[in-house]
Amino acid sequence: NAGVTQTPKFQVLKTGQSMTLQCAQDMNHNSMYWYRQDPGMGLRLIYYSASEGTTDKGEVPNGYNVSRLNKREFSLRLESAAPSQTSVYFCASSEQSGTGELFFGEGSRLTVL
């Protein structure tokens, strides 16, 4: 039972490079989320998708784009990486948005030099 799978687990980028973080869930959940976790800042929502075909901004969307490819997959793209985007990124899913259990992936540690 895989749950939520994120790739890659680790990535080092140079400033200005682009990359995509991939996320897939096998629980048939409607809603998917991308969070970033920084020391002393907790979990901050970047973007979310309440259902297939919709995406909405969270607290910290600047510098990111997302694609809800299908019900299973939700990707996060950094078009031009900046050192301020060095963080641990978590993908999560839930049966419905807002008031249901979130299932998190193991995280992707990104360093931007």
Added chain:
Amino acid sequence: GENVEQHPSTLSVQEGDSAVIKCTYSDSASNYFPWYKQELGKGPQLIIDIRSNVGEKKDQRIAVTLNKTAKHFSLHITETQPEDSAVYFCAASGYGNNRLAFGKGNQVVVIP
């Protein structure tokens, strides 16, 4: 939007003692309050949650209490064990209850 604050930021307890973490929230319309536990190198995992129509919920050694009037809710861990050492996040369903707002997290250290 919703603002969730957690206190204290770090908590050290002797094994066997109780630990209490308190969170406050700002949006009186929030109606769902979960607690997540994050172990080192892993993603957060739900340990207990409470909805606004109840004041307390218990699951073995953990319990959550909710005071809607004062807009705060607390996590209680009794008979703490070393495996309780982790970061704990509270959250509230603000933003029209469409998504969760998380607190900054509490580091709990259980001293054997």
